[in-house]
Amino acid sequence: MANRPPITDPFLVPDLPPPPRRRSETSAPSAPKAEAASTPALPTATLARTPVVIDTREAYLAAVDELARADGPVAVDAERASGFRYSQRAYLIQVFRRGAGTFLFDPPALDSFHELQAAIGETEWVLHAASQDLACLRELGLEPPSIFDTELGARLAGLPRVGLGAVVEETLGLHLAKEHSAADWSTRPLPSSWLTYAALDVELLLDVRDRIAERLASQGKTELSEQEFAGVLAKPVAEPKTEPWRRLSGISTVRGQRALAVARELWLARDAYAIEVDTSPGRLLPDASIVVAARTPLTSKRDLAALKAFMGRASRTQIDRWWAAIEAGLATDDLPAHRGSDESIPPPRSWADRNPEADRRYRLVRPLLQSIADALELPVENLLTPEHVRRIAWQPPGDLTVDAIAESLAAIGARPWQIDATAQTITQAFVEALQEPVEASEADS
Numbered sequence: 001m002a003n004r005p006p007i008t009d010p011f012l013v014p015d016l017p018p019p020p021r022r023r024s025e026t027s028a029p030s031a032p033k034a035e036a037a038s039t040p041a042l043p044t045a046t047l048a049r050t051p052v053v054i055d056t057r058e059a060y061l062a063a064v065d066e067l068a069r070a071d072g073p074v075a076v077d078a079e080r081a082s083g084f085r086y087s088q089r090a091y092l093i094q095v096f097r098r099g100a101g102t103f104l105f106d107p108p109a110l111d112s113f114h115e116l117q118a119a120i121g122e123t124e125w126v127l128h129a130a131s132q133d134l135a136c137l138r139e140l141g142l143e144p145p146s147i148f149d150t151e152l153g154a155r156l157a158g159l160p161r162v163g164l165g166a167v168v169e170e171t172l173g174l175h176l177a178k179e180h181s182a183a184d185w186s187t188r189p190l191p192s193s194w195l196t197y198a199a200l201d202v203e204l205l206l207d208v209r210d211r212i213a214e215r216l217a218s219q220g221k222t223e224l225s226e227q228e229f230a231g232v233l234a235k236p237v238a239e240p241k242t243e244p245w246r247r248l249s250g251i252s253t254v255r256g257q258r259a260l261a262v263a264r265e266l267w268l269a270r271d272a273y274a275i276e277v278d279t280s281p282g283r284l285l286p287d288a289s290i291v292v293a294a295r296t297p298l299t300s301k302r303d304l305a306a307l308k309a310f311m312g313r314a315s316r317t318q319i320d321r322w323w324a325a326i327e328a329g330l331a332t333d334d335l336p337a338h339r340g341s342d343e344s345i346p347p348p349r350s351w352a353d354r355n356p357e358a359d360r361r362y363r364l365v366r367p368l369l370q371s372i373a374d375a376l377e378l379p380v381e382n383l384l385t386p387e388h389v390r391r392i393a394w395q396p397p398g399d400l401t402v403d404a405i406a407e408s409l410a411a412i413g414a415r416p417w418q419i420d421a422t423a424q425t426i427t428q429a430f431v432e433a434l435q436e437p438v439e440a441s442e443a444d445s
Contacts, residue, residue: 042175045168050192051102051199053092055109060116063103068119070099073148075126075205078133079185079198086274086281090136091185095120096202104198113140124148126209128164128201130232147229150205153212156225158377168204171211176200219377224417228382231415246340249287254294260336262329263294269325273318285312285322298326345394355394357433362393365429372421384409384418392426400434402427 054060067074079092093105093113097120105116125144127133129151137143154162159170168176180197187194216225241247245267254263267290274281292309301323304310315322351359369389373380391412397404406423414422 042169042173045174045176045200045204047196047199051104051195053104053106053190053195055106060105060110064115064119066100067095067097070097072098073124073126073206074120075202077127077201078136080136081184081186083182083280084184085186086278088136089139092198094198094202096205098206102199102203104195107140113142117142121145126150126205128205144233147233148209149229149232150208150212152228152232153216153225155382156221156228156378157212157215157219164201167208171208172204227415227417243340248290250291254291257335257338259294261332262326263290264336265325265329266290266293266322269321273321284314289315293326345390348390358394360433361396361430364433365393365426368425368429369422372425384414384422388412388414396430400427400430
């Protein structure tokens, strides 16, 4: 965060210096060996033994029994195959509890997890970036009663980097290898190096949790962090977009309703095929291919096949499918609007013309919120989400009082601590925004 005051924390490990740049990247001479030796690398986190995947009912029940006999919080993580598979299901569940150990469960091979839920369902679960894993855990019937999110906690504590590897370095002084984070976890059998990576993700998490909790307590942020963790857990599932195809990368370059109809039909055809073969849509047909096909006048399947920019592993093997979608887009009377129906609040860059009053409110309040965030040593997006700032600036309450602003913030989902920290400042900024046109008019006269 810019201009953030230093964090005075007894557990804070200083940032590591950046790695030496390769000779091709800089003309400066390499540092002397003696100087490099003065900053030794952190020790690498390791396991005493390579864990095994639990994929039988007998082994699963034995592991659940061990977890049930231990006590204290549990560290939980899930590995998916994002970018490889269509679904966001979990292909590996990792659980660690002090006194029990680490267990790696294979969801596709196991029928039910209700015994595991019963064993750990009344204690705190520790996750890193919990919002990424809660959905796939819930698909398996795994629901935490409360959570401690080490990624979110690190943000609130003011740590400069919040990826798990960086947080482990900062809090425990260990290097955590993260080379398998983007792997295809639907692979079977899973390589032993992947299993070590997966186990370390949870074995260190409880120690990280304790260090972050100490930092939050020393900064007086325990209560606000508990509100944030509870908010993550209680966040409702987002309503599906009415026109998800509009999220195509590059769709803004497609001009005209007919071309938009072609893009929509290609997206729908790709999505249906991706579900059928359980493959990430972009691996079958990249967004760029859909956009170029929508923008290019095509009169035949041969034209489509000859389009060099139309690429992807299924671009030619499913050419009949894609051409049928294009024909449907060219023939349909159901032409999409130029703008999507989900776009309720326009981007702030257009506010000066579309809603000057909102633009003044937004411009005035943002630096003030940044100042509050700096004083609290946390990212401004955690003080108040950008969406909440836009919504309150675009449509504030009619009565610009602190109570009215606080009520509006609560209605859009702000936490009590966020309201306490920002409502007064937002109110003052919005009242000041009302004076700006008047002052400008008087100056002109």
